[in-house]
Amino acid sequence: MDCWIASFPRSGNTYFRNILYYVYGIESSTWHKETAYPVDENYNNYRFVKTHLLPGDLIPADQNIPAIYLVRDGRDAVVSIAHHRKDLVKPGSDFNLNLQEAIVAGEGSFFGGWSKNAEEWIQRANLIIRFEDLISDPVSVFKRVEKLISLPTANWNNLPSFKELKSGKPKYGGISKISDPKFNPDEFAEKFFRKGTSGGWKEEMSTFFQDLFWSFHGDTMERLGYATYSGSVSQNPALDYRVMQKMGIAVPNLENEKFRIFIEASKLTETVNDGIKRYLVNLLKKFEDITLYGDPRWEFKLLIGQIVYPLENYRKGINIEQVETLYFYEKILMGFKYFVKSNLPENFYKTVSGFYKKTNIRKVLRFIQFKTTSTKNKLHNKKKFSISDIADILHIPLPQNAVQYKTLDQTIVITVHDLTHKLFPDYHDKANVFMSEEGMKIILEKKTDVIGVSQNTINDLTSHYTISSAKIHKVYEAPDNELFKMNVNEEPGKLIREKYKIGDDPYFLCLSTIEPRKNLPNTILAFNKFCDEFSNTKINLVISGRYGWKTEHLNVELHLDNPRIIFTDYVDDNDLPILYSEAVALCYVSFYEGFGLPPLEAMRCRTPVIYGNNSSLKEVIGEAGLPAMADNVNNIKEQMQKIYFDKELREHYAQKSLHRSFEFSWRKCIYDTLKVYEGIIKNN
Helix, strand or coil, rough: EEEEEECCCCCCCCHHHHHHHHHCCEEEEECCCCCCCCCCCCCCHCCCCEEECHHHHHHCCCCCCCEEEEEEHHHHHHHHHHHHHHHCCCCCCCHHHHHHHHHHHHHCCCCHHHHHHHHHHHHHHHEEHHHHHHHCCHHHHHHHHHHCCCCCCHHHHHHHHHHHHHHHHCCCCCCCCCCCCCCCCHHHHHCCCCCCCCCCHHHHHHHHHHHHHHHHHHHHHHEEEEEEEECCCCCCHHHHHHHHHCCCCCCCCCCCCCEEEEEEEHHHHHCCCCCCHHHHHHHHHHHHHHHCEEEEEEEEEEEEECCEECCCCHHHCCCHHHCCCHHHHHHHHHHHHHHHHHHHHHHHHHHHHHHHHHHCHHHHHHHHHHHHCCCCCCCCCCCCCCCCCCCCCEEEEEHHHHHHHHHCCCEEEEEEECCCCHHHHHHCCCCHHHHHHHHHHHHHHHCEEEEEECCCCCCHHHHHCCCCHEEEEEEEEEECCCCCCCCCCCCHHHHHHHHCCCCCCCCCECCCCCCCHHHHHHHHHHHHHHHCCCCCCCEEEECCCCEECCCHHHHHHCCCCCCCCEEECCCCHHHHHHHHHHHCCEECCCCCCCHHHHHHHHHHCCCCEEEEEEEHHHHHCCCEEECCCCCCCCHHHHHHHHHHCCHHHHHHHHHHHHHCCCCCCCHHHHHHHHHHHHHHHCCC
């Protein structure tokens, strides 16, 4: 075998094989696992072998065998496969049901689904050929093939048109080999070769199916240059350099320099999957994408304490016992400082603080830390921890985590998510307020660059701290597009309702750590009023999330004996998309958010959001949701009433919320983050 010809079905593979046969005189074979369709016994002896399977399913599995991947606009591909199923595979089946199944590709059906098939093959393939280029200029396409595989002299006078393939009996695609065909084999070619054009999806995909498709496959569409949801093309070398090379697209000549980025990743050692950990994990996931698809100059590593880990360890896990104890040492110092500051009069604190600075307490604590760590040999003879010779930037995703690196001589950028410790200190315990402010002091003292996750957060930063505007960069967060997709199947919804004992009735959903800032009491009071006013209405309030701080009063003050209030406690990440999708609306009437990720996650699942009309929530959700005054119980109740009783309004906001969520993507977040890094490195 000389080469695999791989593709998602209905992406031009058969046309490619016919060109090989009629223009070059080369026969090809197929490799698959279908029971109703025979495989040539000697398929491995052909020069070219077609497959729709994923790379891991191939036999032979030799990675040295070259591969060509044919890709087509996924919308055209799934529309065509839905017709193919209706006309040939299951004659008379429903086109819309076929289309939905092809888009969702549940449990790995449809060869993994369009985007999974494409993602795995664009890593494995040596060449990527777009169907649209193949049908418009096959000569140019095969010049690229000839650079990969030695081919005989071409006779382009023999090139068949799609019309000829459709009406005749072509070598490939003209005769059915299915053992029990449900149609006349003589009609096979006419049904098999449908149009041979691009853009036909526009006539056959409703807005709902376009939205569904983009929810599942939008990132890969952008990676392959098939535009964004709004229509603009977003393929770019920073994210897609290696892909563009394989597609034959001109890319800039890169300098030999490397951009070496370390990411502080102590959050990975924590079991609670809060918003900061989600931000970190998605950041690392997309950095891994850069190493697979993007600009090869970027190198990423993890830093926890004083131990450096390969980037892929974010997936494999971190051995907590190996983590350097510098962080432990700094926590001792911070704990001591906090205790003194919190429990002593201010004048006495200043005296103690001065004594602390003049004595060798730090050296004593350092000695204790050295003697108790399992990694003391690693620290032996190290006068000062340094990564400046192996990293250009250290990115710290949370100001508090900068404390352990405050003496580090290194270019640092810190992500600030919110300033709740400053604006709403009563919503936090004192230790958290103290540690947050210590992190902000490091930003000011070291004059580090700051990434603000919203304009609202940036406004708060500039209002309360003296930070140069040139040092502040706005980079929006985004929901995890791989995880959060609308659920269109009934069975998963039933299973989730059973798992969390939600029942069959409709429900409003509250999802957050249960803490004062999230304004859960007013949401519960509003729901109780809703139930009192519409006592015959079947509706529940599902509250999901871990208990945070200052929540002891909830059970006493809020009359939680209402049987329609259901606490699920923590919800597994994989269950969240279905929990969102099943809800009438997400109620997220927080007093303040630096960004507000749960609303965007719900919006990606096509779920309307009732949100607090304040802070970044107005900025992120805007007209795509229903705003409510966080301190006005009646106003919250009124918005619940609107979205529950008016089904047309609910559908209106469901669609608007999904469309709005498409404007926030991790591709854009990572691209903007890389631009921040590059700017800092070049300025230095």
